[in-house]
Amino acid sequence: xxxxxxxxxxxxxxGFWFSGVLVTFAYGFxxxxxxxxxxxxxxxxxxxxxxxxxGAAVLALINIL
Numbered sequence: 001x002x003x004x005x006x007x008x009x010x011x012x013x014x015g016f017w018f019s020g021v022l023v024t025f026a027y028g029f030x031x032x033x034x035x036x037x038x039x040x041x042x043x044x045x046x047x048x049x050x051x052x053x054x055g056a057a058v059l060a061l062i063n064i065l
Contacts, residue, residue, distance in 0.1 A: 010017075050058045 047058075047062075
């Protein structure tokens with residue numbers, strides 16, 4: 001048995017293509033947004049940790065920069 005590829009099957013189901021592209025873009029957007037949120041939260045936590053550990057010296061350094 002030989003399978004013959006036919007583009008008419010692909011073109012006959014545009015709804016599948018649309019939902020596939022929509023899911024791909026939604027996944028990409030949510031991955032980027034989630035990474036940005038995690039990065040901002042970890043950055044803020046890192047600065048706060050340094051402020052609590054080293055106190056005024058870190059605040060002075062941040063003001064210099």
